Amino acid sequence: xxxxxxxxxxxxxxxxxxxxxxxxxxxxxxxxxxxxxxxxxxxxxxxxxxxxxxxxxxxxxxxxxxxxxxxxxxxxxxxxxxxxxxxxxxxxxxxxxxxxxxxxxxxxxxxxxxxxxxxxxxxxxxxxxxxxxxxxxxxxxxxxxxxxxxxxxxxxxxxxxxxxxxxxxxxxxxxxxxxxxxxxxxxxxxxxxxxxxxxxxxxxxxxxxxxxxxxxxxxxxxxxxxxxxxxxxxxxxxxxxxxxxxxxxxxxxxxxxxxxxxxxxxxxxxxxxxxxxxxxxxxxxxxxxxxxxxxxxxxxxxxxxxxxxxxxxxxxxxxxxxxxxxxxxxxxxxxxxxxxxxxxxxxxxxxxxxxxxxxxxxxxxxxxxxxxxxxxxxxxxxxxxxxxxxxxxxxxxxxxxxxxxxxxxxxxxxxxxxxxxxxxxxxxxxxxxxxxxxxxxxxxxxxxxxxxxxxxxxxxxxxxxxxxxxxxxxxxxxxxxxxxxxxxxxxxxxxxxxxxxxxxxxxxxxxxxxxxxxxxxxxxxxxxxxxxxxxxxxxxxxxxxxxxxxxxxxxxxxx
Amino acid sequence: xxxxxxxxxxxxxxxxxxxxxxxxxxxxxxxxxxxxxxxxxxxxxxxxxxxxxxxxxxxxxxxxxxxxxxxxxxxxxxxxxxxxxxxxxxxxxxxxxxxxxxxxxxxxxxxxxxxxxxxxxxxxxxxxxxxxxxxxxxxxxxxxxxxxxxxxxxxxxxxxxxxxxxxxxxxxxxxxxxxxxxxxxxxxxxxxxxxxxxxxxxxxxxxxxxxxxxxxxxxxxxxxxxxxxxxxxxxxxxxxxxxxxxxxxxxxxxxxxxxxxxxxxxxxxxxxxxxxxxxxxxxxxxxxxxxxxxxxxxxxxxxxxxxxxxxxxxxxxxxxxxxxxxxxxxxxxxxxxxxxxxxxxxxxxxxxxxxxxxxxxxxxxxxxxxxxxxxxxxxxxxxxxxxxxxxxxxxxxxxxxxxx
Numbered sequence: 021x022x023x024x025x026x027x028x029x030x031x032x033x034x035x036x037x038x039x040x041x042x043x044x045x046x047x048x049x050x051x052x053x054x055x056x057x058x059x060x061x062x063x064x065x066x067x068x069x070x071x072x073x074x075x076x077x078x079x080x081x082x083x084x085x086x087x088x089x090x091x092x093x094x095x096x097x098x099x100x101x102x103x104x105x106x107x108x109x110x111x112x113x114x115x116x117x118x119x120x121x122x123x124x125x126x127x128x129x130x131x132x133x134x135x136x137x138x139x140x141x142x143x144x145x146x147x148x149x150x151x152x153x154x155x156x157x158x159x160x161x162x163x164x165x166x167x168x169x170x171x172x173x174x175x176x177x178x179x180x181x182x183x184x185x186x187x188x189x190x191x192x193x194x195x196x197x198x199x200x201x202x203x204x205x206x207x208x209x210x211x212x213x214x215x216x217x218x219x220x221x222x223x224x225x226x227x228x229x230x231x232x233x234x235x236x237x238x239x240x241x242x243x244x245x246x247x248x249x250x251x252x253x254x255x256x257x258x259x260x261x262x263x264x265x266x267x268x269x270x271x272x273x274x275x276x277x278x279x280x281x282x283x284x285x286x287x288x289x290x291x292x293x294x295x296x297x298x299x300x301x302x303x304x305x306x307x308x309x310x311x312x313x314x315x316x317x318x319x320x321x322x323x324x325x326x327x328x329x330x331x332x333x334x335x336x337x338x339x340x341x342x343x344x345x346x347x348x349x350x351x352x353x354x355x356x357x358x359x360x361x362x363x364x365x366x367x368x369x370x371x372x373x374x375x376x377x378x379x380x381x382x383x384x385x386x387x388x389x390x391x392x393x394x395x396x397x398x399x400x401x402x403x404x405x406x407x408x409x410x411x412x413x414x415x416x417x418x419x420x421x422x423x424x425x426x427x428x429x430x431x432x433x434x435x436x437x438x439x440x441x442x443x444x445x446x447x448x449x450x451x452x453x454x455x456x457x458x459x460x461x462x463x464x465x466x467x468x469x470x471x472x473x474x475x476x477x478x479x480x481x482x483x484x485x486x487x488x489x490x491x492x493x494x495x496x497x498x499x500x501x502x503x504x505x506x507x508x509x510x511x512x513x514x515x516x517x518x519x520x521x522x523x524x525x526x527x528x529x530x531x532x533x534x535x536x537x538x539x540x541x542x543x544x545x546x547x548x549x550x551x552x553x554x555x556x557x558x559x560x561x562x563x564x565x566x567x568x569x570x571x572x573x574x575x576x577x578x579x
Numbered sequence: 580x581x582x583x584x585x586x587x588x589x590x591x592x593x594x595x596x597x598x599x600x601x602x603x604x605x606x607x608x609x610x611x612x613x614x615x616x617x618x619x620x621x622x623x624x625x626x627x628x629x630x631x632x633x634x635x636x637x638x639x640x641x642x643x644x645x646x647x648x649x650x651x652x653x654x655x656x657x658x659x660x661x662x663x664x665x666x667x668x669x670x671x672x673x674x675x676x677x678x679x680x681x682x683x684x685x686x687x688x689x690x691x692x693x694x695x696x697x698x699x700x701x702x703x704x705x706x707x708x709x710x711x712x713x714x715x716x717x718x719x720x721x722x723x724x725x726x727x728x729x730x731x732x733x734x735x736x737x738x739x740x741x742x743x744x745x746x747x748x749x750x751x752x753x754x755x756x757x758x759x760x761x762x763x764x765x766x767x768x769x770x771x772x773x774x775x776x777x778x779x780x781x782x783x784x785x786x787x788x789x790x791x792x793x794x795x796x797x798x799x800x801x802x803x804x805x806x807x808x809x810x811x812x813x814x815x816x817x818x819x820x821x822x823x824x825x826x827x828x829x830x831x832x833x834x835x836x837x838x839x840x841x842x843x844x845x846x847x848x849x850x851x852x853x854x855x856x857x858x859x860x861x862x863x864x865x866x867x868x869x870x871x872x873x874x875x876x877x878x879x880x881x882x883x884x885x886x887x888x889x890x891x892x893x894x895x896x897x898x899x900x901x902x903x904x905x906x907x908x909x910x911x912x913x914x915x916x917x918x919x920x921x922x923x924x925x926x927x928x929x930x931x932x933x934x935x936x937x938x939x940x941x942x943x944x945x946x947x948x949x950x951x952x953x954x955x956x957x958x959x960x961x962x963x964x965x966x967x968x969x970x971x972x973x974x975x976x977x978x979x980x981x982x983x
Contacts, residue, residue: 083592103585166619195590195591241591280689286599325599411811412815414817417814435875435876443878
């Protein structure tokens with residue numbers, strides 16, 4: 021039975037949003053749930069049913085959206101985080117803007133820049149003081165950090181000149197948003213916003229969204245936030261940071277227990293008292309909320325995002341949705357894989373909740389920019405265990421055994437009949453091979469080099485040009501010795517029936533060391549046969565040639 | 580207000596793109612940010628370093644990490660990454676120094692100890708490595724650390740401690756198919772086939788296509804002569820990794836077990852094509868050819884097996900059998916003697932005696948037979964019954980030689 025049915029889809033929506041930038045909520049409190057998507061191309065869009073309800077442009081790239089109730093029995097607020105601002109919309113209209121406070125810079129730093137501005141301080145001294153400030157782990161402004169990164173005095177001066185007139189402020193940007201219920205566990209109970217920032221702060225805003233009521237300093241930059249409990253009672257904020265650790269903030273206090281992952285985290289949610297965290301190494305780990313590891317789910321592909329599936333029926337069902345890089349969406353209940361659905365395309369963002377008037381909708385934003393909405397089958401049995409998983413389908417693929425030819429089989433028969441002769445032949449050949457190798461080796465040891473004479477150290481290169489019947493032999497002679505040689509005569513030995521040498525006499529009166537001498541000798545092929553001509557270099561001292569070479573004249577068609 | 584104050588405003592997006600494995604887009608954004616900030620964004624350089632490193636450009640990534648370390652000198656993460664790069668470049672000593680530096684910044688980080696342990700393992704400083712891994716586990720337990728610690732114990736041939744380590748790891752994370760497979764393979768190495776089978780089976784229920792576990796399970800099943808079941812396992816591997824020499828070697832021997840000799844030879848030859856320097860494939864080819872009475876080929880394969888691995892006595896025994904079938908009794912005797920000088924196995928004595936008897940050298944044959952008797956009588960009843968063929972040969976031989 022198919023668990024998911026298609027609700028609607030818009031393959032050309034042209035949106036790119038991560039899970040943090042997608043949420044579902046009843047924006048008008050009329051029972052019709054909307055889909056909010058904040059696109060990475062600075063566009064905020066709200067879908068209602070199958071059409072776009074409204075659209076708005078944003079000033080900066082949005083990092084997260086959230087829907088929360090600030091009062092009972094009133095439409096919820098839509099919060100969009102981008103840069104260091106949170107824009108709050110109500111009833112599809114901008115309501116107000118919350119700006120994160122600027123960083124409180126150390127007074128020393130401020131006074132240093134003050135002095136620099138009025139040229140009261142020497143840059144070298146300023147740098148020394150700033151660097152000692154940094155060593156004492158004070159949070160400095162980007163400007164000071166940049167200044168410290170320049171090595172030469174000129175660059176530093178230039179940087180100071182360029183920046184000293186602008187006022188020294190350091191704002192921070194929002195990396196992630198979370199929603200924490202204030203005093204009731206209901207779906208539309210009053211909640212507060214939890215904000216994680218680039219400068220490692222965690223803020224909790226009050227319910228109107230205008231003031232910070234709790235501030236926590238984290239050890240690293242938060243990437244994902246998940247909340248549990250009630251702000252007025254006991255609550256935990258789980259923060260997955262960029263250093264691949266998960267920290268817990270309990271009632272405003274950072275807890276000493278840390279969950280350390282082996283790799284970076286991709287997503288974080290909590291279901292009741294379990295924390296689920298996806299990691300880059302194709303795993304989803306499950307921890308108890310107090311930090312004890314429970315189990316790990318191993319995925320065949322990289323995890324794209326994770327999400328909670330919650331259905332309210334006779335009993336509340338809560339499961340885990342895992343989207344993989346290959347477009348597969350898996351549904352887990354505890355450790356059991358209940359269902360797997362393939363979209364066939366990488367999923368950028370995923371949200372699960374009510375959409376329209378239907379509970380149990382899964383909204384996906386796929387990589388090509390499309391939006392897909394799937395609806396869960398209401399009658400699906402999610403409580404039972406998955407049916408027995410049989411052997412993998414690969415088991416049915418027969419092995420490809422390399423085929424053997426008839427010839428091979430005949431050879432086998434031949435070997436069976438005459439193995440002894442073959443072995444005898446092999447031994448004989450092996451012995452003769454060894455003998456020939458030894459002979460060749462011996463020969464090498466006593467052989468004279470042929471085309472390089474030792475005494476006068478001449479070298480000769482000879483090659484043939486032409487297509488026939490006329491050819492040109494090109495001789496290149498070089499004296500590689502230290503003294504020049506004189507009176508070198510070139511002579512030939514060939515079959516006069518086959519060739520005729522047209523150049524009457526070739527003679528090198530003097531060969532100076534290292535220079536290359538070139539002579540061209542014209543040859544006519546009489547019969548058109550391919551045969552060797554032997555070339556000698558001789559001097560008058562010895563009757564033996566200094567050097568000799570074979571030149572093969574190629575065959576040709578006589579016209 | 581400048582761009583300067585907002586220069587890290589898109590770091591969250593960088594992180595998301597990186598963890599979701601979209602390196603192209605991520606690099607594009609990084610270049611944009613680095614251009615805007617005059618290279619001064621430590622996080623962007625850091626992510627760029629990670630991406631380049633995963634592409635194998637280690638020197639470039641090392642430069643990037645060093646640069647981000649300069650921009651942000653008190654971040655342990657950067658120091659750790661510098662150490663990791665040095666480790667990947669094989670500069671383990673420098674890497675250890677970097678990690679020790681990192682420990683001063685952050686004394687209770689499991690990762691630093693873990694990677695320091697890896698460096699020590701690479702330098703063969705087993706004791707230091709174990710200390711580091713244990714320290715890492717004291718801070719927080721991780722599967723990766725357990726795996727490394729177990730491997731170090733196995734390298735020291737302290738198999739008991741290795742098994743204990745893996746068992747402890749399994750208590751901590753009972754469903755890690757990698758751990759289960761490693762433990763199963765370790766048991767297999769110690770010839771505890773039953774336990775090995777159990778752990779490998781568990782690994783397979785969790786990850787039905789784990790190739791290591793499948794190959795090991797298949798070979799255990801094959802050892803029990805259930806060739807069809809083993810072939811089913813091998814089919815799964817063949818679909819995922821069709822170019823594994825070990826796989827085709829095992830498939831070949833399955834067919835041999837089913838007396839499909841042509842298929843066996845075809846598979847073994849494929850295996851040999853894939854890995855020509857694996858002696859066991861040549862050895863298996865020799866055995867199959869011996870049984871198809873292609874003695875000349877068999878001789879060549881055993882010859883090859885011996886030149887690749889001269890320390891396996893049985894190869895010499897089979898070589899001798901091939902030689903005796905080829906009528907080269909002198910070399911056959913030499914091969915038997917060589918085999919016996921390495922291992923005094925009753926099978927070698929029996930076969931030697933048989934060969935000698937066939938060639939009419941009865942005196943020496945009786946000698947060998949006696950030695951065979953001596954060893955064979957000491958065996959317990961079960962192993963005697965194991966091979967009917969030995970009993971049969973023994974009976975025939977004693978009759979031919981006229982001894983009891």
